[in-house]
Amino acid sequence: MAKLVTYAELKEHSNKNSLYILLHEKVYDVTKFIDEHPGGDEVILAEASRDATEAFEDVGHSDEARALLKDMLVGDFEKTDELKTKGPYSSSGSSHAVNTAVQQGSNAMYFVPLAMLGAYFAWRYYTSGSI
Ligand code: HEM
Incomplete structure (x- = not known):
């Protein structure tokens, strides 16, 4: 069974030394990747502790970019009211x-x-x- 990542864990990993990113209700450890990110580290850091799905999809990342994700998967995100992962109030x-x-x-x-x-x-x- 996939590991469940809580909102508290997501918040714990919100800096360059250890960074989790939430995309499509899954959590990825991008700590080693941020320095290699073609879009720069700042844009990813700005998505720490929140749902990065919209920002990620707005850029129109390639299939190659998506393929990189599977090696960084930590687990499924445990849905919480503290962070709406869907709906009009997400990351607003x-x-x-x-x-x-x-x-x-x-x-x-x-x-x-x-x-x-x-x-x-x-x-x-x-x-x-x-x-
Ligand atoms: C954590 C997962 C992410 C991965 C694996 C990833 C990977 C990549 C890759 C491989 C590229 C090169 C172009 C492509 O193949 O599409 C790219 C470009 C880019 N990414 Fe990401 N990215 C991630 C998250 C983000 C986030 C959260 C943002 C926030 C806005 C972002 C913003 C950008 C931008 C702006 C570019 C374009 C850079 C340019 O062409 O100058 N990325 N990303």
Whole structure:
């Protein structure tokens, strides 16, 4: 079975001494390759700790470039909410705003039933005297 690489591991290997790159939900150890990369080391380093798929595909890498990947494979990436590997929020700055919105939403989820409970007891209190 293929090794599962967590987001924490991906983040640990995010510098020139040890660099993992996430492409198509698979993680590659490109540490030895970065110095040989025809596109330079900086472009690859810029993709550390995030999903590099879009950047890699935008360049239109050749089949030769893709063939190099199989020797660098570490394992499959363990999907996580911390890093959306697909969808409109992948590697964009808006994910924080989305997370905040979701958090605010869940606060409301607690507040609404509590408010209803409070209203119920208030109603009982006011009506109990008149029976
Ligand atoms: C980690 C996996 C990667 C491998 C194995 C790889 C390999 C290669 C290879 C072999 C080339 C030569 C042209 C070709 O055969 O397509 C190339 C070019 C290039 N790569 Fe990558 N690359 C990787 C990741 C990236 C990433 C993440 C970027 C980010 C943008 C990138 C940007 C470029 C650019 C801009 C060129 C064109 C260089 C030029 O023609 O001047 N590469 N890459």
